Amino acid sequence: GNFTIFIPIVRGNLVLIEKLAMDFVKRQAKQNCIYTEVRYSPHLLAEGGDIGGSAKVDPRPVVDAVTRGLREGEKFYGVKVNQILCCINWKPDWADDVVDIAHERRNDFPCSIVGIDIAAGEEHFDEDNFSELHNPHNKAFQRAQELGLNVTIHAGEVGDSNFVRKAVNEYGATRIGHGYQIAKEPNLMEEMR
Numbered sequence: 001g002n003f004t005i006f007i008p009i010v011r012g013n014l015v016l017i018e019k020l021a022m023d024f025v026k027r028q029a030k031q032n033c034i035y036t037e038v039r040y041s042p043h044l045l046a047e048g049g050d051i052g053g054s055a056k057v058d059p060r061p062v063v064d065a066v067t068r069g070l071r072e073g074e075k076f077y078g079v080k081v082n083q084i085l086c087c088i089n090w091k092p093d094w095a096d097d098v099v100d101i102a103h104e105r106r107n108d109f110p111c112s113i114v115g116i117d118i119a120a121g122e123e124h125f126d127e128d129n130f131s132e133l134h135n136p137h138n139k140a141f142q143r144a145q146e147l148g149l150n151v152t153i154h155a156g157e158v159g160d161s162n163f164v165r166k167a168v169n170e171y172g173a174t175r176i177g178h179g180y181q182i183a184k185e186p187n188l189m190e191e192m193r
Contacts, residue, residue: 012047014061018069025073025081039084039117040066042101043094051090051120059097063105063113070111082114084152089121092136099144106149115150116141117177122159125166138170145172156181161188168192 010016021038028036041049042062048055063085070081085102087095098116105113118124118141124133144151155167157178164182167173182188 014065021069022073029077095140
């Protein structure tokens with residue numbers, strides 16, 4: 001997808017990341033948004049943060065740059081913006097960092113981190129075939145629930161409709177990204193409603 005072309009251009013360039021965050025707020029203002037939440041993976045945008053890489057990545061400078069850009073944009077354009085940090089399905093070793101940063105910065109308004117997500121696949125729900133993805137993500141999201149963090153998760157887009165149930169019941173999601181697989185199952189839809 002576009003991400004594989006675009007992200008390497010931006011990765012590690014904190015000045016550009018800050019500018020792009022401000023531009024995001026400008027675009028939201030042009031669309032007459034008064035409140036928005038921006039979702040991103042700070043690790044993917046950090047120096048050395050490619051999915052195939054094995055470097056230890058520091059996501060905090062990215063969160064700092066995004067926050068600076070969003071705050072500047074908020075002042076300029078009057079749109080209220082908060083952040084959702086994404087874990088990445090294939091990088092379970094990043095999940096603990098995401099929970100830590102979200103917890104540290106949950107009250108760091110304006111432009112606070114108001115929730116966490118898991119993006120880029122649903123394999124982490126599949127305990128039997130992908131335990132190496134499931135166990136660390138599941139453990140991180142158990143801790144997120146203990147800390148009272150807001151959880152939104154991509155589930156039931158291409159994966160099993162039962163992943164939506166897992167996202168809610170095991171990972172603590174109060175918001176689901178996509179979720180349309182449950183349309184085939186009225187009972188599950190009713191349960192989730």
